[in-house]
Amino acid sequence: MNRTFFAAVAAVVLLAPIHSIVADDDTELSDAAKYRETVMEAVASSFGGFIAVYLGKVEPSSKDKHLIANTRALAISSTLIGDLVPAGSEGGDALPLIWTEMDTYQKYSQDATAATAELARAAESGDRAAMGKAFKAVGTSCKTCHDKFREDD
Numbered sequence: 001m002n003r004t005f006f007a008a009v010a011a012v013v014l015l016a017p018i019h020s021i022v023a024d025d026d027t028e029l030s031d032a033a034k035y036r037e038t039v040m041e042a043v044a045s046s047f048g049g050f051i052a053v054y055l056g057k058v059e060p061s062s063k064d065k066h067l068i069a070n071t072r073a074l075a076i077s078s079t080l081i082g083d084l085v086p087a088g089s090e091g092g093d094a095l096p097l098i099w100t101e102m103d104t105y106q107k108y109s110q111d112a113t114a115a116t117a118e119l120a121r122a123a124e125s126g127d128r129a130a131m132g133k134a135f136k137a138v139g140t141s142c143k144t145c146h147d148k149f150r151e152d153d
Contacts (some may be wrong), residue, residue: 001077002107010085010139017149020100021072026106028092029091029092029128030088030090030091031077032084032086032088032089033089033092033094034106035084036085036089036094037085037093039077039081039084040081040084040093042073043074043077043078043081044078046060046069046070046073046077047070047074047138047142048069049066049069049073050067050070050071050074050119050123050135053067053070054067054131054135064123064126067123067131068120068123068124071116071119071120071121071122071123072120072123073114074088074116074119074120074138075113075119075120076115077110078113078115078116078117080107081109081112082109082110082111082113082141085099085102085105087099088097093150093151094149094150094153095149095150096152097148097149098149101148101149104148105145105149108141108144108145108146108148108149110135111141111144111145112138112142112145115134115137115138115141116138116141117133118137119131119134119135119137119138121134124132
């Protein structure tokens with residue numbers, strides 16, 4: 001196996017929510033909470049794939065295709081974030097605060113959808129400066145929501 005493969009796997013693993021990889025308690029999650037974690041893992045994996053290619057940690061033969069595919073997947077998965085916290089889905093990495101501050105959570109969800117869509121547009125254009133700007137916006141969007149509504153690992 002080559003170093004490029006290991007670098008890509010490391011990037012994805014480091015960015016993926018660790019909670020669902022190793023059980024940290026005996027609490028059984030609802031199917032809705034498990035689904036939320038699955039979707040968020042898809043978001044993290046797509047973002048991690050973009051980062052690995054954008055930063056040159058991996059050099060696929062068709063770099064543009066990989067940037068575009070990862071950002072499209074990220075943008076599509078991000079459209080689901082606002083629907084991931086129905087009543088009764090408490091648990092996992094989501095803090096109970098989400099269910100009492102739903103308007104704020106929905107605003108953050110819309111921000112993530114807009115930021116990831118812009119990143120996909122930038123990747124499709126091939127404009128590295130636009131990708132860098134959009135990349136920062138996505139990171140800020142994720143961090144803002146996680147700082148408020150996600151349990152620390």
